[in-house]
Amino acid sequence: MYINNLGKIIRSERRSWGMSKRKLAKLSYTDVETIEDIESGKEKNPDFFLMLKICDILEISVFTLLKEKNFLKGE
Numbered sequence: 001m002y003i004n005n006l007g008k009i010i011r012s013e014r015r016s017w018g019m020s021k022r023k024l025a026k027l028s029y030t031d032v033e034t035i036e037d038i039e040s041g042k043e044k045n046p047d048f049f050l051m052l053k054i055c056d057i058l059e060i061s062v063f064t065l066l067k068e069k070n071f072l073k074g075e
Contacts, residue, residue, distance in 0.1 A: 006046075006065055007039040013058040014039075028053045 014024050021039075025032045030050060037043035038054075055062045 007041045009060070009065065010054060010058070011039040013060050017058060019058075024054065024057065027057045 014021070021032050021035045025035045028035075028050060034043065034050070038046050051065060052062055055065065
């Protein structure tokens with residue numbers, strides 16, 4: 001459940017930047033299939049360092065994603 005939210009956040013942010021999956025993959029040094037798998041929820045355990053890179057590229061807080069994964073308790 002939380003993985004789908006994670007993917008939705010990344011997809012939404014990527015689209016708000018007008019960025020293609022290909023561009024995000026290139027900037028984050030991964031392949032398009034990995035980006036697709038993360039966004040669709042197929043990737044159940046995305047690499048932490050890849051997620052940090054994606055957050056940096058999309059200028060979103062890693063804490064937002066950690067909160068979605070229930071690592072941090074929100075108010």
